[in-house]
Amino acid sequence: MRLSRYFLPVLKETPAEAQIASHRLMLRAGMIKQSSAGIYSWLPLGHRVLRRIEQIVHEEQQRAGHIPMLMPTLQPADLWKESGRYDAYGPEMLRIRDRQDRDMLYGPTNEEMITDIVRSNVASYKDLPLTLYHIQWKFRDEMRPRFGVMRGREFLMKDGYNFDLTREDALHAYNRHLVSYLRTYERMGLQAIPMRADSGPIGGDDTHEFLVLAETGESEVFYDSEVTDLTFGDRDIDYDDVAQCAGVMEEFTSRYARTDETHDEALFNAIPEARRRTARGIEVGQIFYFGTKYSDAMGATVQGPDGKPVPLHMGSHGIGVSRLLSAIIEANHDDKGIIWPEGVTPFHVGLVNLKQGDGATDAACDGIYQALEAAGLTVLYDDTKDRAGAKFATMDLIGLPWRITVGPRGLAAGKIELTSRRTGESEELAPEEAVARLSEVYAAHR
Amino acid sequence: MRLSRYFLPVLKETPAEAQIASHRLMLRAGMIKQSSAGIYSWLPLGHRVLRRIEQIVHEEQQRAGHIPMLMPTLQPADLWKESGRYDAYGPEMLRIRDRQDRDMLYGPTNEEMITDIVRSNVASYKDLPLTLYHIQWKFRDEMRPRFGVMRGREFLMKDGYNFDLTREDALHAYNRHLVSYLRTYERMGLQAIPMRADSGPIGGDDTHEFLVLAETGESEVFYDSEVTDLTFGDRDIDYDDVAQCAGVMEEFTSRYARTDETHDEALFNAIPEARRRTARGIEVGQIFYFGTKYSDAMGATVQGPDGKPVPLHMGSHGIGVSRLLSAIIEANHDDKGIIWPEGVTPFHVGLVNLKQGDGATDAACDGIYQALEAAGLTVLYDDTKDRAGAKFATMDLIGLPWRITVGPRGLAAGKIELTSRRTGESEELAPEEAVARLSEVYAAHR
The missing domain is CATH 3.30.930.10 (Bira Bifunctional Protein; Domain 2)
Incomplete structure (x- = not known):
């Protein structure tokens, strides 16, 4: 969505x-x-x-x-x-x-x-x-x-x-x-x-x-x-x-x-x-x-x-x-x-685009969105033009257990950021690694 | 069920x-x-x-x-x-x-x-x-x-x-x-x-x-x-x-x-x-x-x-x-x-055992039941000791579009019967053929 x-x-x-x-x-x-x-x-x-x-x-x-x-x-x-x-x-x-x-x-x-x-x-x-x-x-x-x-x-x-x-x-x-x-x-x-x-x-x-x-x-x-x-x-x-x-x-x-x-x-x-x-x-x-x-x-x-x-x-x-x-x-x-447990979360993952309107970043987000959905995961994609801070605050408020953040700097190195809402810890990964990781996490919650 | x-x-x-x-x-x-x-x-x-x-x-x-x-x-x-x-x-x-x-x-x-x-x-x-x-x-x-x-x-x-x-x-x-x-x-x-x-x-x-x-x-x-x-x-x-x-x-x-x-x-x-x-x-x-x-x-x-x-x-x-x-x-x-359209039927197929209590017939029905469920089809299995006529009358009344009938005589030839509720036509098939046929029929109704 x-x-x-x-x-x-x-x-x-x-x-x-x-x-x-x-x-x-x-x-x-x-x-x-x-x-x-x-x-x-x-x-x-x-x-x-x-x-x-x-x-x-x-x-x-x-x-x-x-x-x-x-x-x-x-x-x-x-x-x-x-x-x-x-x-x-x-x-x-x-x-x-x-x-x-x-x-x-x-x-x-x-x-x-x-x-x-x-x-x-x-x-x-x-x-x-x-x-x-x-x-x-x-x-x-x-x-x-x-x-x-x-x-x-x-x-x-x-x-x-x-x-x-x-x-x-x-x-x-x-x-x-x-x-x-x-x-x-x-x-x-x-x-x-x-x-x-x-x-x-x-x-x-x-x-x-x-x-x-x-x-x-x-x-x-x-x-x-x-x-x-x-x-x-x-x-x-x-x-x-x-x-x-x-x-x-x-x-x-x-x-x-x-x-x-x-x-x-x-x-x-x-x-x-x-x-x-x-x-x-x-x-x-x-x-x-x-x-x-x-x-x-x-x-x-x-x-x-x-x-x-x-x-x-x-x-x-x-x-x-x-x-x-x-x-x-x-x-x-x-x-x-909120911090939803994986079993009941309204969306499995939130996707935050840090530079909406930038062709490369938008395309990367679209690709990740499709890959997540193809893996059977539900995604809330923040595709608005709001500031990064406002996007993060909304994601933290609604409490999706995982967030993927996509920005031009990371993409230059082929990386996105995967963040756990519960621990607050982030990790830089290739997009396909993030999809695989989340598929694994949610396999126990089907 | x-x-x-x-x-x-x-x-x-x-x-x-x-x-x-x-x-x-x-x-x-x-x-x-x-x-x-x-x-x-x-x-x-x-x-x-x-x-x-x-x-x-x-x-x-x-x-x-x-x-x-x-x-x-x-x-x-x-x-x-x-x-x-x-x-x-x-x-x-x-x-x-x-x-x-x-x-x-x-x-x-x-x-x-x-x-x-x-x-x-x-x-x-x-x-x-x-x-x-x-x-x-x-x-x-x-x-x-x-x-x-x-x-x-x-x-x-x-x-x-x-x-x-x-x-x-x-x-x-x-x-x-x-x-x-x-x-x-x-x-x-x-x-x-x-x-x-x-x-x-x-x-x-x-x-x-x-x-x-x-x-x-x-x-x-x-x-x-x-x-x-x-x-x-x-x-x-x-x-x-x-x-x-x-x-x-x-x-x-x-x-x-x-x-x-x-x-x-x-x-x-x-x-x-x-x-x-x-x-x-x-x-x-x-x-x-x-x-x-x-x-x-x-x-x-x-x-x-x-x-x-x-x-x-x-x-x-x-x-x-x-x-x-x-x-x-x-x-x-x-x-x-009733004659349910495939899109809304309460179960995809009814399974009628003509000789409940007979070891071979029961085993065949169990196998077909499992094969149907494994194919993602929902089954209502009449495993009661009622007469065949009563079982058919109930299946016709509740209107499942397809019925599989299993009896000792057919099994001896490796066959079961697949019947369309709408046309009333029956066909003798091997059990795996019937499962394949129904999977195909319902592929359009997922």
Whole structure:
């Protein structure tokens, strides 16, 4: 993409309303624009990152055997009356009346709707196990929306629902989700720690939240420092292997790690003092096992092996897709701007022409641009006539992990400059060496 | 995908409420499920087609130089009060009040919101031309939602907006959209005819609707039979070439083709009688040029070359993404079910195992499955123990364009059967020949 033809409205000044780094940087980098309190448009650069995060979530869900579908944003109130949550859910539920005076709502979550779909279409235990998920816009009418898309009202969430014959099968689904989530977050360059949490209005006893440590997090967390040494890495996982998934669950949740909702001072104090940590965290996902809570209330049964009806064992599993942008930026930025992890960057590389309008420099940039695209890399090419300083400042602000700088002096020696946004280190290379280097770097992020 | 692990709830009986073929077939093929009047969940098979159509729209928009972004579903009423449409828009607008008693609405279209974004961020004529688009859920509270997703209330639409300095530039944007739309529909296997139409609540004088001819269409249309002879084909288009885009516009719109809204009996009767046609059509898209209607009302100006403020010339351009599924099925089905065009099929090929559980047949199917996937083709493998007749009926119903049938008798001779859903013709081939044939067929649809 040539910057001269793109829409990247960066701001020089920091909007006064932004209190945390990710909100400030998303506004300054031209990624989002607020339209109402807690409701945002995703400008082109922000939209690219959002789509990339969605893509990773889709890939990891499908790798785990979960099936994509899509439920609508608006739901009939009747379904929520069946489960008993219509009255129980507070003013965060956006209630709507249509022109026929029917009670509707903008879905904050989808347990009722998916249970309705499954009870209408799944009759036998032979159709199980089944995990369906979707990535759809949700609405929670927060009293105080704040921090940009971190705590917005209209937000994008992946929510998935497992349906199983037994508690044991459903607990495998729970573990499978935990494994797939660990892998999902790591691909985004995030360490998200599973912590025992409270189930809130979803219900059930078994639940873990995934938290990214950050000073600006809204939750207080308590953990054994050993949990931050764990990495998922490049493991070969068979998601049908019950023991393997249970092993990963054990490995990642056996040490103390809890949010303030479930914190237990005595257990915490049993950890050696040098390993006790308190910090703040951003919640980026949560998994639940809640048994037959919804299937009992809504009559969702299947015929079991003995011919008798069995209520379905269920869980639900969410990833805050739009919120993840905030979390990633909170964990990856400096004074100059964002520093995208390679897995989620909106463009793989920025290309800066130091002398736009100079025939030789323009031609060299065009050649490098084409070579990068031919190698499957996405490029944002600053082909404007701005000063070099302004071009560098914009590239640093929007945070592409790699920058190629092309100027007449280097070209005279057959060299361009390759700069890492994270380390700030530069290297002089022949253009084809830079392309090869970047292809190698990104091979792990396809 | 193995059918035994998929969620494909096909129905044997036709639901009584479905009046047209596409609605019946989408319900029977387990593609959608209604949750409220005019509001549907997209079950896995339907979701795959929806995503494929979205993908084609994205590719063709970006090929034309248009920039993707995403605006939220809920909009503040204030923006619509600025343009004057808040009161003018009738009861089809779903009006919502949030917990702070602010007036909101579920967007039926986005002229106001995009104009607000552009007026806040675009200051100079140097930033033009600019075309932004998004694919987002919309809501129109239809009095009588019907025909499934053909006339739903919550529906997915691509809407794009061009911003130009002059009327001439904006008319080029109009032509560019017409060209990209012709190409988009043809990739989906549809002939969509641009017809002079009425602009309705969007406004402006220049507008064309794209109509797919079908008996179940809601619009009456009148046209010169020569328009149905036109095909876009595999043209090499430079979307910056004003004359080339104008030439395509001229070619596709110079003959008489109008909806009943703009029909002119005298002009129609001037066509030689043998070429006069009346028919019914399904509207699948519309393009508008409306000049400075919104930029005047909302104060969206840029600094012109002479330093003076100039109101932006605008147009908007929509494709009914979810409705397209209905239109494609109306144009592509028979008594047995859907017949997907190759460009939008949910899976490239169905694989039917005639003797599931037989070691040799299972192994052959596994090998073919892997070879197809290795060739980049998506496969739905019916690995259930159902009878052959039931398996064929399901494959015919869901309409994959190609079926590979594997049984012990054929395998003994080293052959499988490749069947075209559209012609019903079968051919016996070696497995590797079938893979090669399908790779070739789909090479044109990547």
